[in-house]
Amino acid sequence: VGLVVGTIGFAVVYAQAAPIAARYRGDLAMSRVERPPEEVEFLKAHAAARLVLHLQGYLFFGTAARIEEQVRDEIVRAGGELDTVVLDFAEVDGIDASAAAAIESLARFAARRGTVLVLASLPLAIYAQVLGRARATRRLAERFAARAQALEWSEERLLSRRAAAPAR
Numbered sequence: 001v002g003l004v005v006g007t008i009g010f011a012v013v014y015a016q017a018a019p020i021a022a023r024y025r026g027d028l029a030m031s032r033v034e035r036p037p038e039e040v041e042f043l044k045a046h047a048a049a050r051l052v053l054h055l056q057g058y059l060f061f062g063t064a065a066r067i068e069e070q071v072r073d074e075i076v077r078a079g080g081e082l083d084t085v086v087l088d089f090a091e092v093d094g095i096d097a098s099a100a101a102a103i104e105s106l107a108r109f110a111a112r113r114g115t116v117l118v119l120a121s122l123p124l125a126i127y128a129q130v131l132g133r134a135r136a137t138r139r140l141a142e143r144f145a146a147r148a149q150a151l152e153w154s155e156e157r158l159l160s161r162r163a164a165a166p167a168r
Contacts, residue, residue, distance in 0.1 A: 026050030064099035107140035
């Protein structure tokens, strides 16, 4: 009985907690890399192409489903303009198998829409749980040890896509 009550209590407490502590676009999430003014202006002008979410707590089926739904909605609303979504796991206590499956599903959805899911501050053991089932799934998301590295990578990606675009 105690185990059942404890499990239910755990689920109720964590289901009520918001899994996303903060969310913002690329204009508020700039790396610390010093860039030429034209690159800074380009990144600010394309701030909507990058979304950063700070996750928190223990992620399980209820909280992961809310994260997945919100990010999917953002990707659809952006209509192909959202280049990267950075999920920062620095404040995450752990995840269960259903949360790992939800993140993998989100990575697949984002990849089909041309958006890269970037996992920051995600311990290697949890990364293996999230995207380690098959080699093919590991290519669905980028992983970085810290948010700063993830932001720098997302900026470089956006800048390289600008350089590759044909001049008008």
